[in-house]
Amino acid sequence: MYAIGEEETVADAEHVNIWTLPERPARGPRPAYSRAQITEAAIRIADAEGLEAATMRRIAAEIGAGAMSLYRYVPSRDDLIELMADRLTGEIDLTGVPSGDWRADLTRYADGLRAMWRRHPWMAAMRRSLPGLGPNQLLLIERLMGVLDPLVPIDENLALTALLNGYVEGAVREEIGAAEELRRSGLSEQEWMARGQAYVDRLVKSGDHPILTKIVMEARRPHLSRDEQFRLGVRRVLDCVAAALPPGA
Amino acid sequence: MYAIGEEETVADAEHVNIWTLPERPARGPRPAYSRAQITEAAIRIADAEGLEAATMRRIAAEIGAGAMSLYRYVPSRDDLIELMADRLTGEIDLTGVPSGDWRADLTRYADGLRAMWRRHPWMAAMRRSLPGLGPNQLLLIERLMGVLDPLVPIDENLALTALLNGYVEGAVREEIGAAEELRRSGLSEQEWMARGQAYVDRLVKSGDHPILTKIVMEARRPHLSRDEQFRLGVRRVLDCVAAALPPGA
DNA sequence: GCCAATTGCGTACATCGTACTCGGTGGCCT
DNA sequence: AGGCCACCGAGTACGATGTACGCAATTGGC
Missing domain, CATH: 1.10.10.60 (Homeodomain-like)
Known part of the structure; x- marks a missing residue:
């Protein structure tokens, strides 16, 4: 394509994909x-x-x-x-999956994904359009989608897995949202509260936003533990998955 | 807090939130x-x-x-x-929602959201942790969540709406993923194919990734139209929603 | 008609990813 | 054993970005 200098960087014409790019060449200093x-x-x-x-x-x-x-x-x-x-992705432990119990497997995956995202909140925000194809990601695909693979055709499997992923993503985003937004803004908690809160309070007081008001009130009430709430949501999604499975699975 | 110069930018201490920051001050040139x-x-x-x-x-x-x-x-x-x-968000037309028919309303929302994201693919990638609170976004919240509001408590409503959102997001991402990735990379289609494809082909040929192989094969098969596929998925999610509703709704 | 507020915008700076380049190192071939 | 050269770590430099600051021109209110 174009002439190369006396040396080239680590990437050359054929090796653009990271996963095909060897880390260590043969010769030279360590x-x-x-x-x-x-x-x-x-x-x-x-x-x-x-x-x-x-x-x-x-x-x-x-x-x-x-x-x-x-x-x-x-x-x-x-x-x-x-x-x-x-x-x-490698932090999501799926050893022994698929185990034969698809509900248990998918629950384990959902918990693992949520835990990983909570440990690394920046990751939940950084969604690429396509899934990566690194070794851990490939292993995850095989194990995760292997769970429903014997039960449904592959396109169904993709759709159901996407549904579960979507739920977990939404739930985690709701959990870590405020904290992340606060960190991103670089404001102190008081400042952030003063600003966001004041605006929301005004909206609530205006009376034009009954649903938003309900949401705000709800957020101030004591809740089920986060874990309980999440488990509940996952169970609901899995019920939805079960409905799409052939009878008796 | 700190001394201000002879002039200040558009943002001052109290008006940090865009939505509370007036666009046009009183005096001065137009x-x-x-x-x-x-x-x-x-x-x-x-x-x-x-x-x-x-x-x-x-x-x-x-x-x-x-x-x-x-x-x-x-x-x-x-x-x-x-x-x-x-x-x-204003491009999602929800006039007349809630209409009383929750299935129709949510289907309309899902279609509108998908259409909007397909028109503006960069938006699907740019997910913030918290929803915005601009006028259009507020209106959307009121209308969309108003659909299930008479039927379920607010926390359920939040969960179910998040589920629908999650599905649409996943589906759209799958639709526009390849195109976006291609654009982002700045490569020509041939180059991109040569690189990504070659790697995937290698993985498939290795025989170690049976599920990935299935996915790749599936991607090459003719499909239901995108629209059909999406509608089907939405219907499934709505069935899931229906299961969470009180009987007879 | 004057004053002060507010405009559009040029200049300038810190910070980013990274191309280019260098002097040094050490594995391989002879 | 000796030399070659592939490869190393890293400094310097460039173009791009978001945006702080300041200035001259404009205009509404008195």
Whole structure:
């Protein structure tokens, strides 16, 4: 395509996909760092200060490297984020799935996904259009969709799995929403309250928004524990799934 | 809090929320542009080239203004995005909802939301943690949740609505996913195919990913029309909703 | 008609991702 | 054993971004 210089970066014409790009070439001095180490550092920063704080320079500083050194391991920041996503997917433990009990399996998956997203809230906000195809993500696909695979055709399986995913995503977003928004804004809790709350209070007092008023009131009431509420929602989704299964499954 | 200069930007201490920030002050020369005009231009650019292309300078150029002029109308780019989101929410036509027929109403909402996201694919990717509270968004909340409000308690209503939203989001993401990913990458279709496809083909040929193989095969088969498929999914979700309603509703 | 508020906007800065380039290192071939 | 060169870490630099600041021009209210 175009002439290459005396050296080229880690990505060449055929190896654009991270997952096909070997981490370690054959010859030369031993690398001082590793993809795993960089990914780990980036996740640590993102957990603490949000994904936008995980800049290349910051990540490099975290592991004691120069900024540009990272590019010896990762073609771009987007690719690094791909690595982070796969690494986090690996935190969802699905060993032994499918087990034969599809309700138990899907419940386990929902719990695991929720727990992972609560540990790494920035991840719940960072939804790509297509699922990644890293090793952990591939394993997840095989195990998760293997649960319903013997019971329904693949297109049904896709739809039902998407439904479950959608529910978990919505539920987690509701759980972590306020906290994330607060962190993102960089405001103190008092400031944030003063601003958002004052506006919402005004809306409620206006009387033009009866439903919003109900929602606000509801939010101030004591609730079932988050876990209970989530389990309840998952059970409902699974009932919906059961209805789509052939009878007697 | 802190001393202000001889002039201040559009945002002051009490007016941080966009929705409480008046667009037009009393005195001074007539503004040459407007929030609506700026929002419109930004949406036009985002539709054509993605949200990341809608930079302040680019938007300003689109309406023939200087870059910094926009800040006379909008406190920050994030706030402008908030305006865009509300403006797009207004495209979901729910006049006459709730009508008394909850299935029809929710189906109409699902169709409208899907159509809106397909017209503005960047919006489907840009999910904030909390829903916005602009005028169109408030109206949507009242109408949409007003549908089930007479039938179920508010917490149930929230859960069921989230379920429907989750389904639509997943379905739309699947529809527009490939196209968006392609655009985001900036590659030509051939390049993108060559790269993604080659990797997927390798995975399929390896034989270690039976489910992925099924998915890929399925994607190559002719389908029900997208619309049919979507309607089917919505109906399933609504059946799930019906199960949660009190008998005879 | 004057004053002050408010306009559009040019300049400037910090920060980002990353291209280019260098001097050094050490595995491989001879 | 010796030399070559692939590969390393990292500094410098560039273009782009969001936006703070300041200035000259404009206009409504007195």
